[in-house]
Amino acid sequence: MTWWRTHGRTRALVTRYVLLLVVLAISVGPLLWQFFSSLKGPQDALYGSSATFFPANPTFAAYQTVFExxxxxxxxxxxxxxxxxxxxxxxxxxxxxxxxxxxxxxxxxxxxxxxxxxxxxxxxxxxxxxxxxxxxxxxxxxxxxxxxxxxxxxxxxxxxxxxxxxxxxxxxxxxxxxxxxxxxxxxxxxxxxxxxxxxxxxxxxxxxxxxxxxxxxxxxxxxxxxxxxxxxxxxxxxxxxxxxxxxxxxxxxxxxxxxxxxxxxxxxxxxxxxxxxxxx
Amino acid sequence: MATDVYAGTLAAGEQAARVTRPSRTRSRRPRPTSGAALYRPWWTPWLWVAPAIIVIGVFGVFPFLNTILLSFTDARPLGGGGDWVGLDNYSRMVADPAFWLAVRNSVLYAVVAVPLLVVLPLMLAQLVYKKVPAIGFFRTAFYAPVVASMVAVALVWQNLVSENGPINTALTQVGIIDSPIPFLSDTTLLLLTAIALTVWKGLGWYMIFYLSALASVPKDLYEAASLDGAGTFRQFVHVTVPGVRLTMLLVGIMSGIGSLRVFTEIYILGGATGGVGGQARTLPFYIRDVALDPISGNVGYGAAISVALFVLTIGLAVASHKLGSKEED
The missing domain is CATH 1.10.3720.10 (MetI-like)
Structure with missing residues (x-):
C-alpha cells in the first residue's frame, strides 16, 4: 500500500490507469485493427495516410469472399x-x-x-x-x-x-x-x-x-x-x-x-x- | 461381510493392517498408506494408467531414443534407406553452413527474446497485481494474445509491418523515416519482427506466473523500503526482483526453450522459404526442410540436427540454472 504514498494516491492511480491503457492498446490494439480492417469495404483505404481505424462503410463482404x-x-x-x-x-x-x-x-x-x-x-x-x-x-x-x-x-x-x-x-x-x-x-x-x-x-x-x-x-x-x-x-x-x-x-x-x-x-x-x- | 471387518482393522491403523495382510502380497507391494491399496489386485492400477503409459511411452519417450538411432542412419521419410552410416550425418552437419545459420538464428532468437520475456511480464504483473476497479478486464485483455492462434496473429502482424502498413505509415508521417522499413524482407529485421511477435504473444502467459509469485513477496518489505525512502523503481529492483527470483529463473528457462522451438512465426512472416533464400530459418524450420519432405527428405540427417537442437535446449536450461544459482551467492 505504501509504495506509492510518496507520489500521492491520486497521481499514482492515474498513472496506473494510463499505463494499463497503453498496454491494452499494445496487446489488443493489433487484433482490433485487424477486425475493423476486415470490415472495411473496397472504398475504405486499408493502408496509407488516408486510412482510418474504424471503417466508414462497414461490410461483411470480406467474410463472404473468404468462404467463397x-x-x-x-x-x-x-x-x-x-x-x-x-x-x-x-x-x-x-x-x-x-x-x-x-x-x-x-x-x-x-x-x-x-x-x-x-x-x-x-x-x-x-x-x-x-x-x-x-x-x-x-x-x-x-x-x-x-x-x-x-x-x-x-x-x-x-x-x-x-x-x-x-x-x-x-x-x-x-x-x-x-x-x-x-x-x-x-x-x-x-x-x-x-x-x-x-x-x-x-x-x-x-x-x-x-x-x-x-x-x-x-x-x-x-x-x-x-x-x-x-x-x-x-x-x-x-x-x-x-x-x-x-x-x-x-x-x-x-x-x-x-x-x-x-x-x-x-x-x-x-x-x-x-x-x-x-x-x- | 468379511470385508467390513477387514476395513475396520484398517481404520484402526496401519499396524493392524500389516498384521492382517496376507504375507504373499506384502512382498509384492510397497507399504500402503491408505487402506484402499489393499483391496486392489496388483494389475488394477496398470489397467488405469495403461492408455497414458502406452501413448506417452511410444510418442513421448521412445521417439528420443529413436531420433538418436536414426541420426546414425541414412533413413528416408517414407521407408527406404536406414543403413548404418556411423557419424556421417554429424560430420556433414558440422560442415553445413545452413545448419550453423539456423543455430545462429535460434540462439539470436533466445538471446533477444529471453531477457524481454523475463522482465516485461514481471512489470506487467506488477501493473495488474493490485486490485483496482476493472482490473479483471485488463488481465483478461492482456491474456487475449496468448490464446489466439499463432497463424492468425502472425497474419495480423504481417499486415501491421508491411511496407504500406500502419506502422510504416505512422513512422513516415511523424517524419522519423523517409522510406518504409523492410521489416519482412530484410533477414535481420524479419527475425527481430518475429521475436517481437513471440514476445507480444508471450507477455500474458508469463504474466500469470509472476502474478502468483508476487503474492508470496512479503508486503512489509515494501513498507520498510518505502520508509527508507526507496522510490517505485528501487523498490522494484530491491524488493520485487529478489522476491520473485525463482520465478524469473523458471520464466527464463521456459522462454528460452520456447525460443528454440520457433517455427510458425518465421513461416508466416517470412514465407515458406523462411526469409529470403532461407536466411531466417530457425533450427526446427531447418529440420523440417531437411527431413520431412516426402521425396527429397533425409531423415537421418534431420535426426542428427534434432539431436543438436536437443543438446542446445538442455545446454540452455543448464546455463540458466547456473546463472540463477550464481546470482544467489
Whole structure:
C-alpha cells in the first residue's frame, strides 16, 4: 500500500490507469485493427495516410469472399474434429492415470511417474522427425488419427489431475470404503467432482492447443480436405497475397474469435490459481 | 461381510493392517498408506494408467531414443534407406553452413527474446497485481494474445509491418523515416519482427506466473523500503526482483526453450522459404526442410540436427540454472 504514498494516491492511480491503457492498446490494439480492417469495404483505404481505424462503410463482404475463395467451413469442421478428439482423450485418459498416480501403495508407481517427467524433457521439435517416421510406419500419415495420436495424452495433464486428486484427504476415501463404495464408485462420486476445476483447465488447454497447432498438422496432412483452420489460413495467406488483404484479415478473425469467446467465457478458471494465491 | 471387518482393522491403523495382510502380497507391494491399496489386485492400477503409459511411452519417450538411432542412419521419410552410416550425418552437419545459420538464428532468437520475456511480464504483473476497479478486464485483455492462434496473429502482424502498413505509415508521417522499413524482407529485421511477435504473444502467459509469485513477496518489505525512502523503481529492483527470483529463473528457462522451438512465426512472416533464400530459418524450420519432405527428405540427417537442437535446449536450461544459482551467492 505504501509504495506509492510518496507520489500521492491520486497521481499514482492515474498513472496506473494510463499505463494499463497503453498496454491494452499494445496487446489488443493489433487484433482490433485487424477486425475493423476486415470490415472495411473496397472504398475504405486499408493502408496509407488516408486510412482510418474504424471503417466508414462497414461490410461483411470480406467474410463472404473468404468462404467463397477457400473451403472455410471445411477447415472449421476439421479443426473442430481435431479439437473434440484431443479434448476427449486429454480428459479421459490423463484423469484415469492421474487418479491412480495419486493412489499410493502399488508397484510401478515410481516408474510411471519418471516416464512422465522424462517425456516432458524433450521439446516436440527435437523428436518430430522420429514421430513422423513412426506415424508413417503405422500408415497414419495424412490422416486425422496421425495428427491426433502423438499428442492424444499429455504427461502434464496427468500431473495436473494427479495434484487435484491428491488434495482429497485419505480419510474421505477410508470413510467411503467403510460405507461399502468400490473403487469405481469412489472415483466417480468423490474424486471426479473434487477435480472438476483441474479438468476444466485441461479441457481449455487442450482445446486451444489443438485449435492453434500448426507445425505438426502441417507435417502430417497433405490432402486439402483434411486441412485444419491454421493450415487453411496459411494457404489462404500465401495464395491470395495479390488479392484483397481484407479477405485474409477476415479469415484470421474467424480463427481468433471462437477461441477468444471460449476464453472469456471460462476465464475465471485461468486466473483462479492466481486469486487463491493472492489471498495468502 | 468379511470385508467390513477387514476395513475396520484398517481404520484402526496401519499396524493392524500389516498384521492382517496376507504375507504373499506384502512382498509384492510397497507399504500402503491408505487402506484402499489393499483391496486392489496388483494389475488394477496398470489397467488405469495403461492408455497414458502406452501413448506417452511410444510418442513421448521412445521417439528420443529413436531420433538418436536414426541420426546414425541414412533413413528416408517414407521407408527406404536406414543403413548404418556411423557419424556421417554429424560430420556433414558440422560442415553445413545452413545448419550453423539456423543455430545462429535460434540462439539470436533466445538471446533477444529471453531477457524481454523475463522482465516485461514481471512489470506487467506488477501493473495488474493490485486490485483496482476493472482490473479483471485488463488481465483478461492482456491474456487475449496468448490464446489466439499463432497463424492468425502472425497474419495480423504481417499486415501491421508491411511496407504500406500502419506502422510504416505512422513512422513516415511523424517524419522519423523517409522510406518504409523492410521489416519482412530484410533477414535481420524479419527475425527481430518475429521475436517481437513471440514476445507480444508471450507477455500474458508469463504474466500469470509472476502474478502468483508476487503474492508470496512479503508486503512489509515494501513498507520498510518505502520508509527508507526507496522510490517505485528501487523498490522494484530491491524488493520485487529478489522476491520473485525463482520465478524469473523458471520464466527464463521456459522462454528460452520456447525460443528454440520457433517455427510458425518465421513461416508466416517470412514465407515458406523462411526469409529470403532461407536466411531466417530457425533450427526446427531447418529440420523440417531437411527431413520431412516426402521425396527429397533425409531423415537421418534431420535426426542428427534434432539431436543438436536437443543438446542446445538442455545446454540452455543448464546455463540458466547456473546463472540463477550464481546470482544467489
Amino acid at each position: 475463395q477457400v473451403p472455410m467451413g471445411m477447415y472449421i469442421r476439421n479443426s473442430l474434429i481435431m479439437c473434440l478428439l484431443t479434448v476427449f482423450s486429454q480428459v479421459v485418459f490423463p484423469t484415469l492415470a492421474g487418479y491412480m498416480l495419486s493412489r499410493q501403495g502399488w508397484r510401478g508407481r515410481g516408474v510411471f511417474y519418471w516416464v512422465l517427467i522424462i517425456s516432458m524433457m524433450f521439446p516436440f521439435e527435437s523428436i518430430m522427425v522420429s514421430l513422423y517416421t513412426q506415424i508413417t510406419d503405422l500408415g497414419l500419415d495424412d490422416s486425422f488419427i496421425g495428427v491426433w495420436l502423438p499428442g492424444a495424452i499429455a504427461a502434464v495433464n496427468v500431473l495436473i489431475t494427479r495434484a487435484a486428486f491428491s488434495a482429497v484427504p485419505n480419510e474421505v476415501e477410508d470413510a467411503a470404503m467403510l460405507d461399502g463404495a468400490g473403487e469405481l464408485r469412489r472415483f466417480w462420486k468423490i474424486y471426479l467432482p473434487a477435480a472438476r476445476g483441474a479438468m476444466v483447465v485441461v479441457v481449455i488447454n487442450s482445446f486451444i492447443a489443438a485449435w492453434d497447432d500448426f507445425l505438426w498438422p502441417f507435417i502430417v496432412l497433405r490432402s486439402e480436405e483434411l486441412y485444419t483452420l491454421s493450415l487453411g489460413l496459411s494457404r489462404l495467406a500465401s495464395s491470395s497475397l495479390s488479392y484483397d488483404p481484407r479477405v485474409t484479415m477476415a479469415g484470421s478473425i474467424i480463427a481468433i474469435v471462437p477461441i477468444l469467446v471460449l476464453f472469456v467465457a471460462l476465464q475465471r478458471y485461468f486466473f483462479k490459481g492466481v486469486e487463491s494465491g493472492a489471498v495468502k
